[in-house]
Amino acid sequence: MASSPKKNIAAPAEAPELQMIDVVLRSLEDAKAEQTVAIDITGKSSLSDHMVVTSGRSHRHVGAVADQVAKALREHGFGKPRIEGLPHCDWVLVDGGDVIVHIFRPEVREFYNIEKMWAVDFAADAR
Numbered sequence: 001m002a003s004s005p006k007k008n009i010a011a012p013a014e015a016p017e018l019q020m021i022d023v024v025l026r027s028l029e030d031a032k033a034e035q036t037v038a039i040d041i042t043g044k045s046s047l048s049d050h051m052v053v054t055s056g057r058s059h060r061h062v063g064a065v066a067d068q069v070a071k072a073l074r075e076h077g078f079g080k081p082r083i084e085g086l087p088h089c090d091w092v093l094v095d096g097g098d099v100i101v102h103i104f105r106p107e108v109r110e111f112y113n114i115e116k117m118w119a120v121d122f123a124a125d126a127r
Helices: 020-030 059-075 106-112 114-126
Strands: 034-040 050-055 082-084 091-095 099-104
Touching (some): 020 034, 020 059, 020 099, 034 114, 050 114, 059 091, 059 099, 091 106, 099 106
Parallel strands (some): 050 099
Antiparallel strands (some): 034 050, 082 091, 091 099
8 A cells, every 4th residue: 555645735834913003993893882083192291092983872782892802802812801881882992001992972082072072183294
């Protein structure tokens, strides 16, 4: 009985490690968050490198989106983020350290309009 020739099988390439911002944005997309805006604040704030602003359709959706983001961060090895605002779910903040996520109900987001505040800050710095 002749032995069959061994096939040269290459080891599968390891998937590149995801950055925290990538994990957050994928999680928001999976949770069907709406009107997501990612703002790079590297060098603009000592708080974080990125700020993400997004909306949920209702109190329940805002809470579910926050839970999904926190779960995704833990599953990808980024630890347990600090979460504020879950009891009311009008505005929930998920603080992962390098990425801060603001999840709003649409009316609350329109009222505070924090992404406009950061855009004005960046425009002033560009002068």
